[in-house]
Structure formats: structure tokens, C-alpha cells
Amino acid sequence: MMHLIDVTNSYRDLVQRQLAATNSQFVKVYSLGNTTVVYSETADKIEIVMENHKRSIRQDEVEFVIKRLIHEDRIYDITVDKSRKIISITCDR
Template sequence: MHLIDVTNTYRDLVEKQLSSTNSQYVKVYSLGNISVVYSETTDKIEIVMENHKRAIRQDEVEFVIKRLVHEDKIYDITIDKSRKIISITCAK
């Protein structure tokens, strides 16, 4: 599995996120068919994973957490019923 930085492809999304929220930093990654949006505010990190075609597997969630969240951080995960959208939030 590889996270590929595709932030430049999603320029409009990044600009909207930065202007309409208190996010200070936004990155967009691709993990195969999964879009991963990483954003930071002054006090928290939020990661949203989305796949319209299938449910996101647990090993994919663990891979993103390992790559984007430091091991010593405590995080909360919110999963929709279909497992197509997953939100991970942790304090900075």
C-alpha cells in the first residue's frame, strides 16, 4: 500500500477547506480507490477516508493511522454503517 500525495489535483477542495474552516494545513492523498483528506488545526488533526465503490478495510485504516498519526497519539474513529467513510480525529 502506498499513500500518494494528490493535493495539487484537488486545489479547489484545499482552498475551500482552508477558507471555510479553521484548518491551517490540508493535504489530499490517494490510497488506491480511497481518497484521504488530512487536515490540521491549531489543536487537532483530522483524517477523512472515503471510498464510493466498496467498504474500507481495517488494514487500510491501520495503514493510514500508522503513516499519518504518531504512535503516541490517542485518536477517535467514526465509521459510517457502510464503512465507505471513516473519520479519524486526534489531539495535536
């Protein structure tokens, strides 16, 4: 069973940089095993970046994160790098 664990406090520098350098109004960092999930909101968008340096991110992990963090049936875009180690999910708020 998969669990998203809120590890935002361990990534204070990342959160502060994200808030200062972008138009993000809200940033949370989660751990999904070896996969780090960064969730951010702007006034009109939600962006989720999943990153795993050790292995490719599995499709069931992507579906789990979408189900947990994009609660409603929203249309979203997914961008996947060739190695599947970084995945970006965006949708309108």
C-alpha cells in the same frame, strides 16, 4: 503493499474550500488506491477523512493511514458510517 500518494495538486478547489470554510491551517489529499484520504490540521486537532465510493474501507487500510499520518502513539477517535465508505479519525495535536 499500500502506498499513500500525495494528490493535493489535483484537489486545489477542495483544499482552498477547506482552508477558507474551516479553521484548518494545513490540508493534504492522498490517494490510497480507490480510497481518498484528506488530512487536515488545526491549531489543536488533526483530522483524517477516508472516503471510498466503490467499496467498504478495510481495517488494514485504516491502520496503515493511522500509522503513516499520526506518527506518535496518540489517542484518537474513529467515526465509521454504516457502509464503511467514510471513516473519520481525529486526535489532539
